[in-house]
Amino acid sequence: MLVLGIETSCDETGVALYDTDHGLLAHALHTQIAMHGEYGGVVPELASRDHIRRVIPLARKVLAESGKPLEEVDGIAYTMGPGLAGALLVGASFGASLGFALGKPAIGVHHLEGHLLSPLLSKPSPDFPFVALLVSGGHTQLIRVDGVGRYRLLGDTLDDAAGEAFDKTAKLLGLGYPGGAALSRLAGRGNPSRFHLPRPMLNSPDFDFSFSGLKTAALTLVRNQAEDEETRADIARAFQDAIVDVLVKKSVKALRQCGLERLVVAGGVSANSELRKRLDAEGIEVYYPDLQYCTDNGAMIALAGAMRYQMGAVPEKGFGVRARWDLIAS
Ligand SMILES: Nc1ncnc2c1ncn2[C@@H]1O[C@H](COP(=O)(O)OP(=O)(O)OP(=O)(O)O)[C@@H](O)[C@H]1O
Ligand SMILES: [Mg+2]
Known part of the structure; x- marks a missing residue:
């Protein structure tokens, strides 16, 4: 199964293509650090606008690098939360509408589950x-x-x-x-x-x-x-x-x-x-995780999405984001 992962929860736009048989095929990242650096921290409105500018070119780049046509993507996984609401909405609306246009499922994944599973992208990877x-x-x-x-x-x-x-x-x-x-x-x-x-x-x-x-x-x-x-x-x-x-x-x-x-x-x-x-x-x-997957990236979201699909995750109708969202209910 080929899963396109999209990460836009904060100040990095990340896109990646993960193949459940062959692992990570390609990933691309744009960091907004230089843009926010001027202000001493993340400016949410600037973050959202920049995600809008970057997400489609990055998705094209990932597909081109992997050599896979868009039609071969079996499912999409986007970061649904937690994070900045406006930033999350960019990835969620792009992911959900791409899924709709292709007639393929799109699921929202938890950003922290992405981080948590990111060491599984490396070899050797840990067993549970x-x-x-x-x-x-x-x-x-x-x-x-x-x-x-x-x-x-x-x-x-x-x-x-x-x-x-x-x-x-x-x-x-x-x-x-x-x-x-x-x-x-x-x-x-x-x-x-x-x-x-x-x-x-x-x-x-x-x-x-x-x-x-x-x-x-x-x-x-x-x-x-x-x-x-x-x-x-x-x-x-x-x-x-x-x-x-x-x-x-x-x-x-x-x-x-x-x-x-x-x-x-x-x-x-x-x-x-x-x-x-x-x-x-x-x-x-x-x-x-490899150093490149420690901070936010699309690869961990594609991997978490792929693992969720393999467990039978059902796409929601429409899309939503959850700016505040505990990974583990207390
Ligand atoms: N070598 C390092 N030593 C210490 N801290 C580091 C190092 N490299 C990155 N960091 C820290 O990692 C943090 C960014 O990590 P990450 O992208 O996982 O967090 P986030 O996405 O902002 O937060 P969250 O995932 O909890 O929403 C920053 O606080 C940064 O300073
Ligand atoms: Mg993070």
């Missing part, structure tokens, strides 16, 4: 069951995954998501938006023993997280100390070490409690090299 650490710009969750749609929430962030904490701290350090990757590069030059920041909720009996205090602690350091490049790098290092420490220890604890061996890490922060290094040193089985 596993514990997933979902660390993105808007989410930090530990989830027990027994199969597609069989999710149990183990822990969640009580305030800022890990990616959000990276971005806010990066902004304090003058690194622009979104600054997670830039902060990580700066931290690479930092001295790990100069500053020590708190590890929030490290020893709490649950699997929840809290990162807003850490960001505030970093702010105090920046205000009092950050005059030179070396100090900024040392603060970045202390911040990254603290956040990575909490993520690693809680993930390992969750794995032990579930009696499982496999950990899957997904979402933008899973690109962080320090996080990968620390998890790899834990002596557990860990899977990550």
